[in-house]
Amino acid sequence: MGCEIALKESAFFRELLEKLIQENSEETLIFEETRVRWNEVKRSGEVNLLCGKCQKCLDLDKYIMLLYKFFNEEISKNDLRIELYEWTQAENIDDCLNIGVPTLSSEDFNISPFKNNDKPIYYLDLNVINQYKEIKFIKDKIEISKKIYEYAYSPAHVFEISRMNNYDRLKDISELTANLVILPEEVNLYIGYENPNYSLERIKKKPEYLRNYEEYWFNESKIRELYFPEFENEEFRKRVGSSNDLFFEFKEQINKALLFVGSFQLDMIKKDIEQRDYDEVLFCLYCALNIISYKCDNDERKFKSGLYDLEHLKYAWKADYLVTRDKKFYIRAKQIYNLLNFKTVVITYDDFLEKHL
Incomplete structure (x- = not known):
């Protein structure tokens, strides 16, 4: 059940990150969306159901961390683009390796x-x-x-x-x-x-x-x-x-x-x-x-x-x-x-x- 929640929530926070890395993004609105949604997740107790090991749970953890670091001015918007890109490419490579070539x-x-x-x-x-x-x-x-x-x-x-x-x-x-x-x-x-x-x-x-x-x-x-x-x-x-x-x-x-x-x-x-x-x-x-x-x-x-x-x-x-x-x-x-x-x-x-x- 927790991993199904991670699938939904990681998609939501990924979408926020995609909006955020755009040149003329509405950072204040995105910050508010992030804050409200994350508080809802924590209040529901859903965050305690995450396994922390599957790809979607790892994705959710990564996306929340990136949003937190950006809004706390620990990374720039360009740093954010690079980190998101590298995470995505690593995931794509993992997918190819996990699937592997046909036997x-x-x-x-x-x-x-x-x-x-x-x-x-x-x-x-x-x-x-x-x-x-x-x-x-x-x-x-x-x-x-x-x-x-x-x-x-x-x-x-x-x-x-x-x-x-x-x-x-x-x-x-x-x-x-x-x-x-x-x-x-x-x-x-x-x-x-x-x-x-x-x-x-x-x-x-x-x-x-x-x-x-x-x-x-x-x-x-x-x-x-x-x-x-x-x-x-x-x-x-x-x-x-x-x-x-x-x-x-x-x-x-x-x-x-x-x-x-x-x-x-x-x-x-x-x-x-x-x-x-x-x-x-x-x-x-x-x-x-x-x-x-x-x-x-x-x-x-x-x-x-x-x-x-x-x-x-x-x-x-x-x-x-x-x-x-x-x-x-x-x-x-x-x-x-x-x-x-x-x-x-x-x-x-x-x-x-x-x-x-």
Whole structure:
């Protein structure tokens, strides 16, 4: 019973904190709401029923403490924003770890080995695959090109489809790629054949994992505002956005961001990439570009879609070509792959149509 009370009360006090961290918040009114509600909780004796151990009881304790510290002028509004952000991210990480990845058996896979025929492999993002589905002459040209090219998909495509609940697209992926898939191994990537429905069924075993990962990723969008306000400057954003040699021209700023999200620097990246898995290096580089405002979106929907761009980056380097219709993703992917000396050539959808089909 006490934990059910904590669920209700923590949501209420969290809402007060969210109001409070706004620039023009009515602090006096929020203080009065906090005082009245907390007195009601104490008078009812409900506070004595809290276990103090479950997440919602811990949340309630944390939120009351933050409100108390702010109204007693022990922390500033910016300190409050940072503490609330860090608490939320820690909770998101705990949720991901507690849920964990699905426990899988051999029956969850149906992979056969790749028959390497020296054809170049093309990895199309989902927006390009949509064109294959919707425009007949594009589909016809791609079908003809299969005489000289291979097309591959990855779990990143299935992640996107599962979040959109448009499972018909799996048929298009299967038809386009003949089930050629790039899958993760322990330290590398593996190419084989598997129907994408198997990948979907593995995701469905723990769909909440992906939702928590999305929530964690969206909260990452607040890093720049909270910790690196100097990168919010409009003049700086314009200079970064027009850079053609980002990792040279803005090396100092990127290294600063990398120290926040990881533990390596650009000068050491070739050595570090041998000691770490590619997922970690790509994740840190992608987050660092977000922090310095390089070709990123702050809109919630668009920022969340950046998570899938990152997931595509983690798989596409195993292919010979990465094709995208997203200009920002195209530029980011080129910068990162060039830095890491990946063989993969990043091309636009227009170039793909004009020069490759």
